[in-house]
Structures are given as C-alpha cells and as structure tokens.
Amino acid sequence: MRVAIAGAGAVGRSIARELIGNGHDVLLIDKEPRSIKPDRVPDAEWLLADSCELSSLEEARLQECDVVIAATGDDKVNLVTSLLAKTEFGVPRTVGRVNHPNNEWLFTEAWGVDVNVSTPRIMSALVEEAVTVGDLVRLFTFRQGNANLVEMTLPADSPYVGKPSGLIPFPDNCALVTILRDGQVYVPDAEQPVEAGDELLFVVSAEIEDQLESLLAPVEHRSKG
Structure with missing residues (x-):
C-alpha cells in the first residue's frame, strides 16, 4: 500500500515508521525545509512541497496513493489537503488530524475526510476508559458507517454478569467485537460468559449508544443524565 x-x-514521522514497519510504502511531504530529515525515517520517500498546492500533489503522484494522511499541526492545511486528495486525485482513503477540538465538526466527508483523528478526544476517551465503570466511552468514530467504537467496563451488578454473551439481547446495529480480561484479548464466543470488570468493545450506531448502556449497566452506574 502506498501512503x-x-x-x-x-x-x-512516527506514523511513517509504523507504516513502513508494517510493509507499506510511505511518502512524507512538508513545505518547511527544516522538517525534511531523511535520516529520521530513511526508508521513506521525502518531498519538500506544499500539500495545499495542486502542483505539489501532482509531483507527489497522489493519484497512485491508496491513503493520504493529513497530519500537520494546522487544521486548515489538513482540511485542504484531504479535500484535494479526495476530489482532484480520487484517493480511496483520507485521514485528517484534528488539532483543535472546536474544528472537529469540519472534518467530515464534505471536506474529503473519511476518518478524523482528534488527539484531544482520544486522550480524554482514554482517561475516561481508565477510570469509569458502567459508562459507555466513545473511543473512535467511523464516518462512513455512522458508527462508533465504544468501550464499557462491566459493573459487578450488571444483570448479565456470568451469562453467555450469546444470550445478551444486544440491540440491532451493535456488535461486540472484543473482550479484554486480565490482560488478555478474547474473541467473543456466544457461549462465553461475561464477567464483572470485563472491558467490552463494541461497534455501534450512535443513536443506540444509550440503549446499549442501559441494557448492560444499572441506572445508578450511569454518570450521564
């Protein structure tokens, strides 16, 4: 895959190293000469150019890329880069970095962003995930499917503690994808009971998050509303 x-x-650079380590071809683009440091990621291609200019993206052969990641520290640049990548070069997948939470609402398909990654939101979600029990915590949003990756640490007095996951009447448009328990990752099995303290990860439609939370946790464990 070319990224x-x-x-x-x-x-x-951190993203590039990770992707190269996974066997992908990576091109790093930056308009600041001081940011061009091939020795930091020697296996990447490097291009001194402005990603907001069509001529620069043509030089980068963006039409040959499978993914474009707009990861600058400027939200305006990330939006313009994503929009050009999607509309002018037909890049199948774009990922936009959100630096300021107030701008998150702009990072949508209308601006050519397939997936937005908000550092402040991720950090706050990780804090919530670490300290809350019985509340649904949104970790990630999948724009194309109007769905979210959410987590709940199952409280001890959930009505489903000790019951097989296959017998839990999860709502439609909801899928249990992983159970984290005692440092282990379990693929959900219909006959496998869930236990108090399990971290349950779901992909779920946004409109039924409250329904899922109400199903799994008693009202007294809910901090929202």
Whole structure:
C-alpha cells in the first residue's frame, strides 16, 4: 500500500515508521525545509512541497496513493489537503488530524475526510476508559458507517454478569467485537460468559449508544443524565 503523509513533524514521522514497519510504502511531504530529515525515517520517500498546492500533489503522484494522511499541526492545511486528495486525485482513503477540538465538526466527508483523528478526544476517551465503570466511552468514530467504537467496563451488578454473551439481547446495529480480561484479548464466543470488570468493545450506531448502556449497566452506574 502506498501512503502519503502531509506533515513531517514528530507525528508524521512516527506514523511513517509504523507504516513502513508494517510493509507499506510511505511518502512524507512538508513545505518547511527544516522538517525534511531523511535520516529520521530513511526508508521513506521525502518531498519538500506544499500539500495545499495542486502542483505539489501532482509531483507527489497522489493519484497512485491508496491513503493520504493529513497530519500537520494546522487544521486548515489538513482540511485542504484531504479535500484535494479526495476530489482532484480520487484517493480511496483520507485521514485528517484534528488539532483543535472546536474544528472537529469540519472534518467530515464534505471536506474529503473519511476518518478524523482528534488527539484531544482520544486522550480524554482514554482517561475516561481508565477510570469509569458502567459508562459507555466513545473511543473512535467511523464516518462512513455512522458508527462508533465504544468501550464499557462491566459493573459487578450488571444483570448479565456470568451469562453467555450469546444470550445478551444486544440491540440491532451493535456488535461486540472484543473482550479484554486480565490482560488478555478474547474473541467473543456466544457461549462465553461475561464477567464483572470485563472491558467490552463494541461497534455501534450512535443513536443506540444509550440503549446499549442501559441494557448492560444499572441506572445508578450511569454518570450521564
């Protein structure tokens, strides 16, 4: 897979190393000469260019990329890069970094962003995930499917503690994808009981998150409303 990353700062370089380690071809693009540091990621291609300019993206052969990641520290640049990648070059998948929470609402398909990654939201979600029991915590949003990756630590007095997951009447448009228990990752099995303290990860439609939370946790464990 060929991936172009706009923004060769610490974030962009870290993403590049991870992708290269997974066997992908990576191009790093940055308009600042001081950010062009091929010795930091020697296996990547490097391009000194402005990702907001069509001529630069043509030079980068963006039409040959499977994914474009807009990872600069400027939300305006990330939006324009994503929009150009999607509309002018037909890139199948775009990922946009959100630096400021107030701008998150802009990072949608209307601006060519398939997936937005909000660092503040992720950090707050990780804090919530670490300290809350019985509340549904949204970790990630899948734009194309109007669905979210959510987590709940099952409280001890959930009505489904000790019952097989296959007997839990989960709502439609909801899928239990992983159970985390005692440092282990379990693929859900219909006959496998869930236990108090299990971290349950779901992909679920946004409109039924409250329904899922009400199903699994008693009212007294809910901190929202």
